[in-house]
Amino acid sequence: MTVVRCPVCGKPFDLQQSEAVPFCSSRCRLIDLGRWLDEQHGLPVDPDDEEELL
Numbered sequence: 001m002t003v004v005r006c007p008v009c010g011k012p013f014d015l016q017q018s019e020a021v022p023f024c025s026s027r028c029r030l031i032d033l034g035r036w037l038d039e040q041h042g043l044p045v046d047p048d049d050e051e052e053l054l
């Protein structure tokens with residue numbers, strides 16, 4: 001038995017019993033994927049930086 005902590009919810013779980021390693025469940029895997037996509041597409045645009053580029 002290998003107990004690790006889920007990076008999403010922080011819950012300890014058995015690595016060998018999870019269907020969505022390194023997460024505790026496929027639900028947490030989806031949450032992590034959603035966060036990653038938010039970071040890719042939701043970059044805050046700073047109007048000041050844009051002016052400097054022009």
Ligand SMILES: [Zn+2]
Binds near residue numbers: 006007009011024028
């Ligand atoms: Zn989890």
